[in-house]
Each structure stands twice: as C-alpha cells, then as structure tokens.
Amino acid sequence: MTAVQNYPFALIMLFLASGVICFVLSGRIAKWYCLVLCGVGTVMMAMTLRYVLAAGESYVYLMGHFPSPWGNELRIGPFEALMAALFCAIALFSIMGGMEHILEDCEERKVNLYFASFCLLMSSMLALIFTNDLFTAYVFIEINTITACALVMLNYRNGGALIATTRYLIMSLLGSGLFLIAVILLYDLTGHLLMEPLGAAVETLRMTGGYLFPLTVIVGLLSVGLGIKSAIFPFHTWLPDAHANATSASSALLSGLVLKAYVILLIKLIYRVMSMESHAVSFAADMLFVFGVLAMIIGSVLAMGEQDLKRMLAYSSVAQVGYIYAGIGLGTTAGMIAAGTQIVTHAITKPMLFCAAGGFMGVSGGSRRISDLRGAAWRDPLSGVAFFVGALSMIGIPLFGGFATKLQLTLASIALPGWKAWLSIAAIVLSTVLNAIYYLKTTAALYSKDGTSPYDELRVTYRTLYRALYVIAILAFIILNIWQGIGSGTFTGIIREGLSLLG
Amino acid sequence: MGPNLLANYYETAAMLIFGIGFTALFLSRNMIKKVIGFNLMDTGMFLFLAAKGYVEGRSAPILTDGVRSATAYINPVPAGLVLTGIVVSVSVTAFLLALTVRLYLKYRTLNLDEMLQRSRRNEAES
C-alpha cells in the first residue's frame, strides 16, 4: 500500500485529534492551526484524487485488522476523493472569509471551542464521505449534528440563534432517529452493516422476493431521514433560521458542506446498497423527484418574499438542494451526474454569497435587512463583485457555475421519457426565472445609492490581516466558480468516472 | 399484515415506545418533554436492537467456561451497537438540556412556540 492511500484515514484522524487539540489551545493559536490544517487537508485530498484517477479504480481501506463483514472500512474512489478535496478547500475559504465575524460574534474565551467544533465537523463530514459502514455513518451523523448546531449557536447572545439551534437540533434528531431505525431494520433482514455484503444480501432478498414490504419501508425511511437533515422541501422549515442567524462562516459551512454530506451518503447508499436499477423504478425515487421539484419552485418563491438578505440566501439553498434531489429522483446515471455537478456548484457558490453577505453586514451596522443594505456594494466593492458573480451563477448564466448544473439537469431530463422530463424542464425554467427576479432585484438594491443610508460615507479597507484573508477567499471562490462554468468538464468528468466506480 | 406481530412482542413494544417518543419529540411544545421524548425514542430503538440479538435459550456472550461454540451465545453485534447508541443519546440529552437552560434564561419559558413569538416580536421591535 502506498503512502497516498493512507491519506483519507490520516486526515479523518487528524481532524478528530485536532478537535481535542483546539480544545486545549487558546483561540488565538487555534484559528491559525485550523487554517493550516484545512490547507494541508486540501493538498492531501488532491493527491489522493490524483492517485485514484491515475489508478482508474477505487480501493478499500481496512480500519483495523479484519476484512469486510467483520471490521470497519473506508472506501476511496474518485467521487469521494473529489468531494473530500472540495470540502477541505471550501472549509478553508469559508473560515478565511468569515474569520473577522467569528472573532466578533464569539466570546473571546470560547473561540477555541468554536474551532474544536469546526474540526470535529470536518472529520465527521470526511468520515461520512468515505465510510463504507452504515453504523459508522450513524455515529458520525450524530457528531455532525451536534457540532453543526454548536456552530450555529456560537453567537448565542443573539436570541434568534438559540431558537434556531433548538429547532435545527430537534429536526436533525428526528431525521437521525429515522435513519437509525432504517439501519437497524436493514441489519435485522440481512445481518450486515457494511455496504458491500449489505448490497449483495439485499440483491438476494430482492431475487427471492422475501421481505419486500420491510425493504420498501427501509428505503423510504432512509430517504426521509437523510432528506430531513439535508432540508428537502417539506422538512426545510428549520433551515432559514439556522442559516440566517449563524455567523457568516458557519452559514457558509452549513449551506455549502453540511447539507451536501448527507446527500453524498444517500448517493452512496443508492449505488452500493439499493443498486441503481431498483432505484430507478422505486417509489423513493419518485418521491424524491417530486419533493425536489417542489423545493425548486417553492424555495424560490419564499426567497422572493424575504427582506432579510441571509434568509433569502437560505431559502435559495432550499431551492438549490431541490435541484440535487430532482437529479437523484430522475433515477438515471445522467441525473446522478447532474446531482453531483449541482453539489459542486452549490458548494462553491453559496459560501461565497454568505461571505459576501457578511461583508455587507460589516459595512452596514450589522443589519441583515436588504433595505438597510442599500448601497453596501459600493462601500465594500469586492463583496459586491462576489455577490454579483454568485447571483449570476445561481441564475444559471453561461460562463458561471450554475449554468453547468442546469445544462446537465436539462440534458438528463430530455433523455428521459414520460412525466418526469416535462415536469423537470418546466421546473428548471420556472425556477430560473424566479431566481433571476430575486437575485437581480437584490443585486440592484445593493448597488443602488440614494444617499439616505447613514453609512454612505463608510469605505471598507482591505489592508488589515483578516480583510486580506477575506480577499484571498473571495478571489478563490470566484475563480472556482468561473472554472466550474467554463471548464465544467473537469468536475463533471471526475464525477462521471467516480459514479461508475461506485456501482 | 404479516404473521409475526405478536410473536415479535419485544419488537412491537419497542416500536410503540419509539412511536410515543417520536410523537413527544415532534409535537410536544415543552422543551423538557421533548428531551424526554427523544430519550424514549432512542431507548425504544435500543430495545428493538437488543431484542434482535437475543436467541432463545442462549446466554450472554461472555466466554466463561471455555465454551467457544457459537451456538451457546447470543449475537453480540446488537449489544455493541446499543452501547454506542446509549453514549450518543446521553450526549445529545446533555446538549438539549443545556440549550433549554439557555433558552429559559433568555425567554423565561419552556414553551418553544412562545419563545418563537417572543423572539419574532423582539425582531420586529428592534
């Protein structure tokens, strides 16, 4: 085994241990430590990605001395490695972009606890991406839940954050409860917890026609459980408050990464346990598709009515997650590729928008209301540019990331016969129009200067240290976005190869 | 309806407890009741798992008298999973209760709806 193959495992353990280390470090050191760690993680994951792409195959990493049905395993392929590299990079840029606000919002002596939570969150997301074992997934889902809530409630002196955390936590617990019960039922029917033997056993059950009813229930529970945690439409109610009340770095992490980790787990489950063929005709796929389409439209409608910038972005996340689920619900490989592309697109766009929102709030007395933010884009030009790029990307203008998704999703829908194709294309068109309306309206508001704002004379300076970090982060996000828009083939190609290796 | 509802009486009871806990967590507006509901939900699931590991007439998987045959002991896997689960459940309980204290400090109520209304009113006033 070459050294590169150890990196995923090493990174998970490194983040776990760093959580404990940050607990004893002071906040001043912990923040730099975390930045360095994320940078190292990005490099390590990029090397792993290069290795698996060169090898052209995925490999299994034993966690201990015992092979598949007995011990825990990680599984590393191009899809997982790409997502892990992306997650580390986005986390790095999100923290860089929101560093100033973290230090403002957090009590000084609790900064290190924020970074401890952050490290544990990262390790849990990496474990969710790589794990090959359902019960491990459950345990790390719980770490993810607790630490994500900890990141939201960081600024608990703002009362809204506390209530938002509570609602988020309770919905998440319902979701993980459903997930766990599904895992238990699955264990009862097959006697396995690892995905490989589990998939084989489920296949056998399906052949022999045994336990059909419990299997259907299990698939439904898994989808709903993970759906609640990634805020699929009827269960999205916790999301706007949680994402709007958190500090901007936390909002970026939560919307860009945490929602996606569960979707990635769901995609792995579909490929490795339920098998693509049965997913295509299953009830769960139709359900996810309908929820996704509804989310695309209703999320946009709700975002249109928002007067609060961060809540608007949060509702837009609901709509964007809808795209992912619509892609999964199509039930074809092309749909899955579209979903994967959307994961990448949203992960590089939404954190940028949240960071920019943090920038606007910084030059407008901390208000989140769009009416108070009028002209903020002139006061903080870089954030203005970032918001504009993000808006164009979310609308789906060619040359920006969002276009890649919409293209893939449209292509996947056209190839499909029947009601799903029409519904999905109609939803894409409608959602694009709605997106354009509210994003352009907001951008126009941000750029309109009517001389009434008390902050008009304020100009942001990019000279201080944290602002320099912010500039780097925003530039990186913009570059990633344009890369995804122009060279969308890169990521989509890796996703295609990764998904074919997953099955 | 399958044939085994009454034969699986442990599982049936476990699912009922799970349902009670789920309902309390979902519907009750009092934070403490929600936490209790969460605990009931989790113990219900653990009871289900533990029942799944049991095999009629076999003993606990502690190899005492040198008996090493798999037919003498029950399945140890569910027990291990439940142990892990109990830790998760007590951690989450502590977290939820800490949130409850904080919320009570801020809003002087345990009712989640009232908290929401008050925080909305605060927002509208500010």
Add this chain to the structure above:
Amino acid sequence: MASYRLFRRFANWVEGEEVYPIPEIEKNGSSVREHPITEDMARVRSSDEGVGTLLRRWMDSPQGVAAFRRVYTVTAALLCAAIVTLLLVTVSYLPRFGAPDNPANNEVPRRYIEQGLSETGAINVVAGMILDYRAFDTLGESNVLFAATVAVLILLRDDGEGKKKKRAIPELKQEPERERPDPILRASAAVVGPFALLYGVYVILNGHLSAGGGFSGGAILGAALMLLSAAFGQEKLERVFTARRCKALTFLALMCYALLKSWSFYTGANHLPSGIPLGTPGSILSGGLILPLNICVGLVVGCTMYSFYACFRSGGMRDGT
C-alpha cells in the same frame, strides 16, 4: 369516561397547555400570553411586498397562527400515527424473535464468538467487538461525547469578566449555599462515595473480562463524583479536581485513545503486524489494547459527566488557584 379524560388530557398536551413545575412561572408567562400576536409586527412588515411576504404576514396574524398551528398539529399527529403504523406492520413481517436461524445470526457473530478470544484476547465478546473489530464506531462515539462537552461548555460555561472571578451572567449563578447540605446526604455519601468510586474503577479495569467496560465504569465514576460534590460542596471537591486537571485528563485520554487506535488502524490497513501482545486470556493484563482503551474511555467519560454536572450546577468548574 376515563378514556375521555385521557383524550382531553392528550388534546391539552398537544395544544401546548402545560403546567410547569413551579406555579410562579405560569404567572410570569401569563403577562406575555395576553397579547401574543403582533399587530404592530404586521404593521412593521406592511411596507414590505411580495408573495412570500403576504404569506408571512398572514401567518403572523392571529387567524394565521391559529390556523397554521391547527394544520401543523393535525398533520404532524397524522404523520406520527402513520409512521408508527408503518413500523408495526413492518415488525409483523420481520423474522421471528429469538429464532436461532435469523438472518442476523450469520458468519459475523460466529467469528466474533469463536475466534474473538484468540484474535482480541477479550473474554467479554462485546468488549472485544466494540474496541477491536468495530473500533472506528467506538472512536466516533467518544468523540460524540466530546462534541457534546464542547457544546455544553459553549452554552453554559461562565468565564466571568477579565481576571476577576466575577460572574458575567448573574442569572447563571447558583444561589449561595447558605443552608448546610443535608446531613443524611452527607452521611450516606461518606459511606457510598468511596465504594462507588472503587466500583467504577473495578468495572473499567474488568471491561474485557466481564460485563461493563470503559463507558459504564466511567459513568459510575462520574456519578460518584457528582454525589461527593453534592454532599460536600463543589469547592471542596474542586480543590483536588480542578478545571485545568479535568481538561488535561480529557485531553490526554482522548489523544491516547486516538493514537493507539491510529496505530492499530494503520497496521491493519497496511497488513503489518500490530506487535501488541494479547496476554493470557482471563488475567487483568490481557486483551491487547482493550484494557488501555477502556481506561482512556473511562477517564473521558468520568471527566465529561462531572463537567456536565458542574456546568449545569454553577456554570463550570473553577481553577484551583
């Protein structure tokens, strides 16, 4: 009649009418409940526009709140009922309880039982399973506990202002303990406390030989510490067991755990021998890594449980200085 009363009670509960433990709270809350809905809020928002705003405004109006609450409650109750029914029907299809030929009794538990002793050295198969075969789960589990500690500390630790030990949040302060702790509590704690501590240590050290292990032993340790602290006062206990020591102990134990397990994962994945002797089955010093891991877990759990207690009781532990 009784069933009707039960139903009424259920309905009341669902509608959120609760009696809190202390009637005063009811009194406090009622002043707010009189004008629960917000006409001024509707006015504030009336300058806004758009479909979503209209929807929100309706939802914030009294009729809207009532209607929304009713619809939400009914839907949620139906949803819960549906889930329970679904699960019960599923149970009726599952393999029979206690049958030896259930799918779960396959080659996995067979190897755990038949070769567990020679592969892990643990007499308690469950301990061998969670700390060796499926150790990654258990590592995650202790980090769940750690994550919860971090979250509780964020919420409840009261750092005070500056170097002075003044509390930042007066309400978080416990009322000064004027009354002496209960004599019955003190006497029984003096008898039970040491034995409970000893029992916790016993359970931890015998985790691989008999029922129990790091987690249950640690919980017993934590409970014993809570008992002592409740009986003899937190200050007295924290003269020995200071915040800094507690933190250091947690840190060391978790790091130790992570390092030991990393070594074992690393060697396992690279097919190297781990080089850890398993010892004679049945003696205390056996079971390879299981005993040290149990000790680590026990320490972490004990410290965590006690720091939960300290946080809930008085906003965290003091430094002994």
Add this chain to the structure above:
Amino acid sequence: MNIITIFLLTFLIVCAVAACLARNLLVTVIIFMGYSLVMAVVWLFLQSPDLAITEATVGAGVSSILFFLTLRRIRTIDTLADADAEREEEVS
C-alpha cells in the same frame, strides 16, 4: 412468552405514555427514571448485562441527574428574577 416479560413491557409502555402526559415536570423525570431502571431489567432478561449496567448508570443515573439539575436551575433563574423584580419595585 412469559408473564413477567409481558408485564415489564406493558409497564414500559405505560411509563412512556405517563412520562409524556404528566403535568408536573418533576413527575415526568421521576417516571422516566423508573422507566430506565425497568429497561435495564428487560435488557438483563435479554442476556445483555453490558447494556443493563450501562442503562442503569446512564439512564437512571446521569441522565436523570441532568434533568433534575436543569429543573433546579430553572427554579433558581426564577427566584433570582423575582428577587430582582421585587428590588426594582421597592426602589420605585
């Protein structure tokens, strides 16, 4: 199927319902404590002593203590707030 397990399981369900419906939160927590103890016994019947010992210490011990502490903390918050309110009234 023996009578004792049926009895214990029924007891568990009744406890669960009662804990949710009880009006006094202290009663709720006490019922929950009893529920945890019975659960430990049930697990002993299911040949899982590891679980029984853990549930007895965690469910009936630590969790319940945390609940009690929370209730007590809530009462403290109230008494302090009341005292503050009284003081303000006296001043005015």
